[in-house]
Amino acid sequence: MALKQSEAIVLRTYPLREADLLVTLFTRDEGKVKGVARAAKKSRRRFGGALEPLTLVRAYWEDRERQELARLDACDILDSPLTAELDYARVVALEHVAEMLDELLPDREANDAIFRLACSVLRRLQGGAIWLPLTYFQLWLVRLVGFLPEMTTCSHCGQSLNGSKAYYHALADGLMCAHHKRLASSELSAESRATALQMFRSPLESLAADQLSKQQGADLRRYLLQIVERHIEKKLVTAVMLNKL
Numbered sequence: 001m002a003l004k005q006s007e008a009i010v011l012r013t014y015p016l017r018e019a020d021l022l023v024t025l026f027t028r029d030e031g032k033v034k035g036v037a038r039a040a041k042k043s044r045r046r047f048g049g050a051l052e053p054l055t056l057v058r059a060y061w062e063d064r065e066r067q068e069l070a071r072l073d074a075c076d077i078l079d080s081p082l083t084a085e086l087d088y089a090r091v092v093a094l095e096h097v098a099e100m101l102d103e104l105l106p107d108r109e110a111n112d113a114i115f116r117l118a119c120s121v122l123r124r125l126q127g128g129a130i131w132l133p134l135t136y137f138q139l140w141l142v143r144l145v146g147f148l149p150e151m152t153t154c155s156h157c158g159q160s161l162n163g164s165k166a167y168y169h170a171l172a173d174g175l176m177c178a179h180h181k182r183l184a185s186s187e188l189s190a191e192s193r194a195t196a197l198q199m200f201r202s203p204l205e206s207l208a209a210d211q212l213s214k215q216q217g218a219d220l221r222r223y224l225l226q227i228v229e230r231h232i233e234k235k236l237v238t239a240v241m242l243n244k245l
Contacts, residue, residue: 004032010058010075011098013051015041023051023072025059026101026118031109035061050075052082054094054122064217077188084126089245092132096238097121097137103232104145114144120204132212134242138224139196147227150175151196156180157186164195166193168223170230192220216244 006029014022021040025033040047050057057075058139081094101118105111117140124133142148148196153160165189167181168174175188195217199207225239 003062004030004059005058006116007078008033008057008075009101009115009122010051010053010055010057011088011102012053012059013037013040021051022069024102025057025061025072026105026115026238027059027110028115029110029113029136031111032102032105032107033059033061033070034068036106037072039052040072046074048077048106049080049082050077052080053205055080055082055100056119056122080121081122089130090125090128092238092241092245093125093134094122094135096236097125098237099238100138100141102230103234103236104141104228111144114141117141117144124204126208127209129209129212130210131217132207135195135217135221136199136207136214138221138228139199142224142227143200147231148224151193153175154180161193163190167189168226173227186219186222188219188223192217192223196220221245 006027008025008027010023011026016022016036017040019041021037023035023037027033037047037051040051055077056079057077059075060073061070062073097118105114117137119135121137128168149155152162154177156176156179159177161175161177165178166175166186167178168176169182169185172182176182176185197214199232225236229235
């Protein structure tokens with residue numbers, strides 16, 4: 001089989017046997033690809049630090065007949081999160097991006113829009129402020145995978161939510177007006193809805209890094225994470241870690 005190559009983001013690595021690594025890549029050309037990097041723990045020439053999570057690489061791999069896992073031949077580093085100083089908050093944010101991509105993307109399904117989103121967000125996460133790029137990533141990823149309901153009308157009656165309160169519930173899709181909200185619903189503030197609409201209209205690069213604090217976007221992130229966890233039917237490990245920051 002011919003050797004394939006593509007830009008890729010390293011999502012996960014797991015030890016496999018004595019010197020091998022099981023690697024999950026999000027490739028630009030073929031989507032999520034899982035493969036084995038033979039002797040990756042020993043070969044600095046072929047891999048070096050290229051298999052660190054969230055590293056942007058040019059990956060070279062070969063698909064093997066009747067084998068689920070590809071054979072990862074080499075990776076060249078294009079950009080690395082390790083070039084900027086790491087603190088705990090940034091590490092958690094990077095891990096959250098990796099977990100979201102790994103959980104929401106199907107195997108072998110290319111999605112250039114999500115790849116470009118991830119690259120843009122990873123570049124912004126090299127700075128100190130994490131909440132704006134993280135919220136932008138969650139919002140756009142949930143929209144691009146098709147999970148995000150309409151945010152301007154009530155999911156029950158279709159009434160416009162502009163100028164009125166909006167509510168969401170862990171067991172229901174979409175936002176609801178005050179009349180049709182469920183018991184134990186939470187409110188999504190008008191400020192957060194306005195922030196979401198601004199994010200839909202603007203590239204991440206045009207938004208100020210200090211525009212969003214942890215408190216300002218908290219209800220929007222809770223709403224988005226509830227949508228994700230309802231669809232994947234499991235809790236995100238990094239969501240708990242983010243909540244503790």
